[in-house]
Amino acid sequence: MAAKKRSSRISSSSSSSSSRQSEAFKPSSPDSVKSQTNRHRWLITIFFIVFFIISLLIYCQRYYYTASTAVVDVEKPYVYQRGLVKVDSTYREVIDENSNVSENISRRHFGNPVLAYITPWNSKGYDLAKKFSSKITHLSPVWYELKNEGSELVLHGRHNADRGWISDIRMKGNALILPRIVLEAIPLDLLKKKKLREKAINLIIMECKEMEYDGIVLESWSRWMAYGILHNSDMRNLALQFIKQLGEAMHSVNLERNGKTNLQLVYVIGPPRTDKLQEHDFGPEDLQALYDAVDGFSLMTYDYSSPYNPGPNAPLKWIRSTLHLLVGAGSKSRRLGEKIFVGINFYGNDFVMSGGLGGGPIIAHEYLSLLEQHKPVFQWEENSAEHFFLYSDNQHVQHAVFYPTLMSLAMRLEEARTWGAGISIWEIGQGLEYFFDIF
Ligand SMILES: *[C@@H]1O[C@H](CO)[C@@H](O)[C@H](O)[C@H]1NC(C)=O
Numbered sequence: 001m002a003a004k005k006r007s008s009r010i011s012s013s014s015s016s017s018s019s020r021q022s023e024a025f026k027p028s029s030p031d032s033v034k035s036q037t038n039r040h041r042w043l044i045t046i047f048f049i050v051f052f053i054i055s056l057l058i059y060c061q062r063y064y065y066t067a068s069t070a071v072v073d074v075e076k077p078y079v080y081q082r083g084l085v086k087v088d089s090t091y092r093e094v095i096d097e098n099s100n101v102s103e104n105i106s107r108r109h110f111g112n113p114v115l116a117y118i119t120p121w122n123s124k125g126y127d128l129a130k131k132f133s134s135k136i137t138h139l140s141p142v143w144y145e146l147k148n149e150g151s152e153l154v155l156h157g158r159h160n161a162d163r164g165w166i167s168d169i170r171m172k173g174n175a176l177i178l179p180r181i182v183l184e185a186i187p188l189d190l191l192k193k194k195k196l197r198e199k200a201i202n203l204i205i206m207e208c209k210e211m212e213y214d215g216i217v218l219e220s221w222s223r224w225m226a227y228g229i230l231h232n233s234d235m236r237n238l239a240l241q242f243i244k245q246l247g248e249a250m251h252s253v254n255l256e257r258n259g260k261t262n263l264q265l266v267y268v269i270g271p272p273r274t275d276k277l278q279e280h281d282f283g284p285e286d287l288q289a290l291y292d293a294v295d296g297f298s299l300m301t302y303d304y305s306s307p308y309n310p311g312p313n314a315p316l317k318w319i320r321s322t323l324h325l326l327v328g329a330g331s332k333s334r335r336l337g338e339k340i341f342v343g344i345n346f347y348g349n350d351f352v353m354s355g356g357l358g359g360g361p362i363i364a365h366e367y368l369s370l371l372e373q374h375k376p377v378f379q380w381e382e383n384s385a386e387h388f389f390l391y392s393d394n395q396h397v398q399h400a401v402f403y404p405t406l407m408s409l410a411m412r413l414e415e416a417r418t419w420g421a422g423i424s425i426w427e428i429g430q431g432l433e434y435f436f437d438i439f
């Protein structure tokens with residue numbers, strides 16, 4: 001700050017002295033030089049003085065420039081300063097460093113939105129959300145379901161809402177609180193009956209008002225897919241209409257908190273499972289159709305592999321091709337990309353590789369205890385941009401473990417950045433604390 005003030009003051013004096021210099025030279029013509037020797041000498045002296053001052057200024061500016069970039073280096077996140085973000089990282093480094101972060105944890109390093117999911121069954125997420133609240137722009141606790149009860153619609157989940165935690169978050173930062181609601185109501189009824197649609201929208205808006213939420217994250221697509229709604233073009237249109245109607249209703253509710261003007265709607269979308277879009281996939285036309293009514297799309301780019309098909313959790317190339325498919329490459333893609341929250345998993349998988357397939361998700365403490373126990377060698381898989389390691393258990397069964405690392409996360413943040421997109425993390429309580437250091 002001091003350096004900046006100083007150099008701007010100096011440079012303003014330099015511009016006035018250079019204009020003085022050109023004025024001083026203007027009146028002199030070849031004829032008058034001899035008769036005005038004294039004046040000439042005087043001008044030369046001034047010229048050298050000005051030249052000296054300008055050189056000094058250039059030198060100072062260079063000096064301040066290097067000084068200020070050096071300061072930026074010191075402000076690099078702890079994990080970068082320690083050289084931990086790399087391909088050839090070791091299990092030892094993970095064990096030693098996983099809870100160490102920069103001294104100043106309120107500094108953000110990723111400028112785009114960060115949506116963090118939290119689940120009631122993992123209290124670690126609630127604590128991490130408080131600790132790193134300034135790195136998170138959208139918080140989505142997984143609390144609600146909208147269900148049928150007889151012929152009635154009801155919103156379940158208020159009992160999950162933790163008011164103490166909400167007010168702690170409100171005091172600490174500006175993260176928007178958008179609880180997730182899963183639409184479990186029987187789709188055919190809901191979409192076909194105007195009264196039920198209005199009821200659903202009312203229930204959601206009333207809950208936001210009463211609990212002072214900033215909006216919601218809505219998940220319905222996978223359920224609609226399961227019910228075959230998306231294979232029928234009339235029903236599909238009704239489904240899109242419903243989301244639009246909900247978004248417009250939410251946008252018309254004004255809020256005074258946080259400088260935000262209205263309730264927000266984030267919509268959960270799944271990545272296509274194959275190279276070509278299937279009829280039921282959420283595609284680019286759907287994105288365009290909902291663009292104005294929805295504030296963001298939480299794109300679930302994880303779970304690429306499964307126990308039946310073991311491998312990386314979210315190959316980087318697949319994330320890239322999904323984004324390409326959804327937002328395209330044209331001039332509009334940046335605008336569309338800005339509403340996408342690219343999904344990033346904070347959990348991993350421990351797959352069984354011999355004697356029958358199996359295994360499944362693991363979270364931070366399970367991962368760390370595998371590292372302690374097996375002292376594995378990490379391998380970097382270039383195509384997916386993920387680390388993994390192999391180990392064999394007591395019964396000599398081979399396992400392959402895929403779990404995010406600083407390097408795999410850094411590359412995904414970079415990918416999101418190139419699309420102008422944010423990220424959405426499932427689920428923060430399942431990750432290592434130093435993951436937050438790169439955001
Ligand atoms: C990391 O943190 C642990 C415990 O918080 C501490 O004991 C250790 O010295 C730290 N490591 C480094 C390299 O600073």
Ligand SMILES: *[C@@H]1O[C@H](CO)[C@@H](O)[C@H](O)[C@H]1NC(C)=O
Pocket residue numbers: 104105106107108
């Ligand atoms: C930490 O970072 C924030 C954001 O960059 C800054 O406003 C704050 O002054 C920093 N705090 C300290 C103690 O350096």
